[in-house]
Amino acid sequence: MRRTRTACAAVPSIAANVSELTAATFALYFLPLAVIVLIYTLRRRRAESRYRQALVEAVEAGLTEPVSLHPVIDAAICVGSAGCVDACPEQALGIIGGKAQLISPAACIGHGACADACPVSAITLVFGSERRGVDIPMVNPDFETNIPGIFIAGELGGMGLIRKASEQGRQAIKSIARRPRSSAPLDVVIVGAGPAGLAAALGATELKLRYLVIDQEPDLGGAIFHFPRNKIAMTAPVDLPIIGRVEFSEVSKETLLAFWQDVVARTGLQISFGTRMDRLSQADGSFRIETNADVLHAGSVLLAIGRRGTPRKLEVPGEELSKVVYRLIDAEQYRGQRVLVVGGGDSAIEAALACAAEPGTTVTVAYRGEAFSRLKGKNRELIEAAGAAGRVDVRMKAETQRILPDAVELLVDGTPLTIGNDAVIVQAGGILPTTLLRDLGVTVETMYGTA
Numbered sequence: 001m002r003r004t005r006t007a008c009a010a011v012p013s014i015a016a017n018v019s020e021l022t023a024a025t026f027a028l029y030f031l032p033l034a035v036i037v038l039i040y041t042l043r044r045r046r047a048e049s050r051y052r053q054a055l056v057e058a059v060e061a062g063l064t065e066p067v068s069l070h071p072v073i074d075a076a077i078c079v080g081s082a083g084c085v086d087a088c089p090e091q092a093l094g095i096i097g098g099k100a101q102l103i104s105p106a107a108c109i110g111h112g113a114c115a116d117a118c119p120v121s122a123i124t125l126v127f128g129s130e131r132r133g134v135d136i137p138m139v140n141p142d143f144e145t146n147i148p149g150i151f152i153a154g155e156l157g158g159m160g161l162i163r164k165a166s167e168q169g170r171q172a173i174k175s176i177a178r179r180p181r182s183s184a185p186l187d188v189v190i191v192g193a194g195p196a197g198l199a200a201a202l203g204a205t206e207l208k209l210r211y212l213v214i215d216q217e218p219d220l221g222g223a224i225f226h227f228p229r230n231k232i233a234m235t236a237p238v239d240l241p242i243i244g245r246v247e248f249s250e251v252s253k254e255t256l257l258a259f260w261q262d263v264v265a266r267t268g269l270q271i272s273f274g275t276r277m278d279r280l281s282q283a284d285g286s287f288r289i290e291t292n293a294d295v296l297h298a299g300s301v302l303l304a305i306g307r308r309g310t311p312r313k314l315e316v317p318g319e320e321l322s323k324v325v326y327r328l329i330d331a332e333q334y335r336g337q338r339v340l341v342v343g344g345g346d347s348a349i350e351a352a353l354a355c356a357a358e359p360g361t362t363v364t365v366a367y368r369g370e371a372f373s374r375l376k377g378k379n380r381e382l383i384e385a386a387g388a389a390g391r392v393d394v395r396m397k398a399e400t401q402r403i404l405p406d407a408v409e410l411l412v413d414g415t416p417l418t419i420g421n422d423a424v425i426v427q428a429g430g431i432l433p434t435t436l437l438r439d440l441g442v443t444v445e446t447m448y449g450t451a
């Protein structure tokens with residue numbers, strides 16, 4: 001009886017202890033957990049709204065097609081881990097509705113870092129899309145096309161990236177060295193001084209080939225040269241002939257270019273800058289390479305020309321004047337000048353805005369179209385603001401008719417207009433090398449989103 005009374009008296013105190021314990025446990029464990037979950041959910045929501053916004057901007061700007069190799073995400077497999085999002089250095093991916101999605105397709109440069117980072121293998125890398133095919137020239141394992149003696153390395157063959165392009169350049173030149181020597185004065189002409197062409201040139205030097213590298217640009221680096229200032233390039237270690245293993249992982253554009261310039265200075269690579277290959281044909285068992293400067297003859301040709309193409313020209317009188325350029329190197333050089341920018345894409349608008357920011361520079365943009373239809377949202381806002389504030393004179397439906405030493409003649413909506421001018425920056429896109437390849441008889445396959 002006594003025992004029972006004692007037990008009964010203990011019940012409320014145990015209950016009180018349990019409830020105290022539960023409250024304490026809740027306060028200690030569940031509350032922080034709930035706060036963590038809340039913060040996580042809010043962060044995900046905020047991130048998702050950023051991703052949605054980026055996608056809307058890409059669609060509005062018409063930038064919905066990736067340039068070449070890009071990920072396709074299998075939504076049925078994707079668990080929304082965001083591993084790919086974190087791995088992508090170009091911020092091309094986002095999580096929408098719990099699944100990964102390419103939110104800035106045009107920013108994707110085909111690293112494949114996303115596919116490697118996916119924990120459930122939901123990502124496949126493919127070329128082209130259903131709507132937009134990508135032309136890929138076919139090469140054999142020696143990097144030779146169906147035309148014996150014509151080799152392709154680097155991004156032109158579909159595989160971009162600094163490391164892959166360098167590796168392919170190195171391997172392609174080895175294949176070229178195995179070919180029988182021709183009677184032509186050169187064993188090989190390497191077209192392009194980007195990572196593929198430069199690695200090939202080192203290989204050619206090591207293998208004692210008679211070679212020449214030509215590049216249409218005034219400097220080396222290929223696509224790297226065109227990276228935005230201080231852009232960090234992500235690249236894996238690469239083995240270069242003569243130089244050995246290069247252990248860059250994250251490196252600024254400037255450091256990478258300085259590295260290559262040092263390599264060229266140390267090894268004396270034979271490069272002719274400002275030399276554009278215009279035509280390529282076969283004659284007497286060798287190749288005839290017509291350039292803007294002269295005609296070269298070689299037993300083999302290595303095309304390491306990337307996929308940017310050759311800048312589109314205006315084909316108007318006066319275009320040969322030295323004040324006409326096809327890319328902006330440094331806006332500062334136009335300080336205090338009257339600049340005409342021709343074009344209506346992002347590069348043209350970014351060039352115009354950069355020049356307009358220089359003290360004393362007056363900028364006119366001449367664009368053939370009626371409206372800027374393919375601009376990033378940010379650039380559209382900035383150019384409209386600059387136009388409204390009178391910082392840039394924007395002329396739509398404007399054709400450049402003639403370039404004079406100190407003026408430019410335009411036809412604006414059918415009305416002639418002459419403006420004073422010190423410099424012309426033409427940003428009218430590029431002519432892709434596909435036509436050149438097809439004219440040569442190189443087999444080119446158009447890929448529509450296939451691996």
Ligand SMILES: Cc1cc2nc3c(=O)[nH]c(=O)nc-3n(C[C@H](O)[C@H](O)[C@H](O)COP(=O)(O)OP(=O)(O)OC[C@H]3O[C@@H](n4cnc5c(N)ncnc54)[C@H](O)[C@@H]3O)c2cc1C
Nearest residue numbers: 154155160161162192194195196216222223233234277306
């Ligand atoms: C914005 C951006 C960011 C990138 N970031 C990275 C990154 O972080 N990491 C990475 O690994 N990769 C990156 N890449 C991809 C990388 O730059 C390219 O894959 C690589 O440069 C390809 O090398 P390539 O030698 O094949 O061609 P390119 O570098 O394109 O060089 C081709 C050269 O050929 C020349 N050429 C073309 N046609 C002719 C002609 N008719 N006559 C003479 N010369 C000609 C061109 O002027 C050019 O110099 C990026 C690309 C871009 C656009």
Ligand code: SF4
Nearest residue numbers: 088108109111112114
């Ligand atoms: S391929 Fe490279 S750039 Fe494209 S989404 Fe994947 S990680 Fe980003």
